[in-house]
Amino acid sequence: MxxxxxxxxxxxxxxxxxxxxxxxxxxxxxxxxxxxxxxxxxxxxxxxxxxxxxxxxxxxxxxxxxxxxxxxxxxxQIPPEPMISDTVRYLEWSATQAEVAVASCVIQDLHDKPNVPGGNVHQGLKNGVLTPVRLQVIARGNRYNLLCFLLQIDNSPRLMIIEDLSWRADEPEDGFIPPTPKPNGIGEAEKTGTALNDGETETLTISLTIYSSTVKHNTSQ
Incomplete structure (x- = not known):
């Protein structure tokens, strides 16, 4: 090779x-x-x-x-019965404490009318455990007092869920003179006749839901 x-x-x-x-x-x-x-x-x-x-x-x-x-x-916070009258009395007491006026309180039982607006939210509660009741409350007062009223509702001894709320400023009443600006730019309103307390009067519409239990709570677990 x-x-x-x-x-x-x-x-x-x-x-x-x-x-x-x-x-x-x-x-x-x-x-x-x-x-x-x-x-x-x-x-x-x-x-x-x-x-x-x-x-x-x-x-x-x-x-x-x-x-x-x-x-x-x-x-x-969820009583065994709706206790509507007690709830209305608490709302009236809260309005008195906050110095606002409750114009109306409309009650609608969502358990009997599940097709009303918002009823679908509570479809899961139709198992006999909780019964929702919708209240529509209309209150009038100045904004600070209305906020105090909302705080009273939030601190309620029973469960109240605020589903919706809206504000609307009322028309100026007779005797209310718009504020006149001062040299420093700050104006002070003058009130005469039927003008209300300090602050512009507003209308607050609250849609809230309360619940009642239709079964006995088992607290032993």
Whole structure:
């Protein structure tokens, strides 16, 4: 064999050895390494999810007494009967405390009329557990006193959910003279005749929902 043939055979053997090494050793090891890396990432992700779940469960265990306390507090705000008259009396008392006048209080039972506007919101309550009753209250007074009235409703001993509210400024009454600006730019209104107390009189329309329970609450759990 000539020297050139020997060199050619050597190069061919080297190429064959590199090919065999790549196909039967390097590539399988590379695939195994990639698979192990993916499995490692998956295991780490699962461990993180387990730790997050355990942390969430621990927080729930810590908050469980507070949640039960809030639940009991909410239950006491939902009487077994609608008690409409007591609710109206509370609204009147709140209006007196806030120095506003209740012009009207319209009552509509959403449990008997589920197709009224907003009735679809309470479809889930038709299972006999809670009965919603919608009240529309119209009150008049200045804005500060009306806000105090809303605060009284929010602090009600029973659960009252304000679904909607709207403000409307009343027309100036007879005897009300618009404020005249002073040199410093500040004006002071003058009131005569039937003008009311300080502040512009506004009308507040509140749509709120109260609930009553038709089943006996289980507080032993």
């Amino acid at each position: 000539t020297k050139r043939e020997i060199i050619g055979i050597g190069v061919l053997l080297l190429v064959i050895l590199v090919y065999v090494f790549d196909q039967f050793l390097y590539q399988p090891l590379k695939l195994d390494k990639t698979r192990l890396a993916n499995e490692q990432r998956q295991i780490i992700q699962e461990l993180e999810e387990i730790n997050a779940r355990q942390s969430r469960d621990q927080k729930l265990l810590i908050l469980e007494p507070e949640i039960r306390q809030e639940y009991q507090k909410m239950i006491t």
